[in-house]
Amino acid sequence: MYYKYPNGDEIYNVMAVYEAHEVYGIPRINDDEGLELRYFSLDEPIEELNPFTEYYLRKAGYINKW
Template sequence: MGYIQELRKLIGTRPIIMVGVAVIVKNEKDQVLLQKRTDSGDWGTIGGALELGESLEEAAARELYEEAGLAASSFQFVTVLSGEAFYYKYPHGDEVYNVVAVYEAAGIAGTPRINDDEGLELKYFSLNDPIANLNPMGRMILTRAGYLK
């Protein structure tokens, strides 16, 4: 059981500040890898919350493997996103104010595959075309990090 799940047992669904990462994976066509989420059924970026004692880069590597079955030789820091706009209420009721460190993964090894129960599908999308059913948090991350216009 992870840190956030343990915390939720104590405080329920009340809003918390959650520090996490979003990992941007691009292919040779400059398309970005997105995950169709189990909880909401829409597309979002790869990423998640830090565990106790974990660095942002360690969280990026862990989330990339957990959610997409991939490894990266390095992670390039892009930006940190936070504030009122990063409030999110999960479909099951948990509320968070996200602080998201965005990293771009380089030197990708492996073939994208669903590797946990958080995703239904993985797919590369062009950033030059509208992405149908992109969740609001994923859209905000990609826009504010400079990937979408």
């Protein structure tokens, strides 16, 4: 997703969606680039979900209960 800020800065956001079934254990970050890693159920609203991410999850049919 491309966005150009009013000051002229440009960014490209990349989204990766992974569908997991029967996941066990606690996820952990393997490097210094991540701050947090969690699993979410798509059956209930996700707190602070980015609007673009929500849009694409809905469009792909992953979110349809809320």
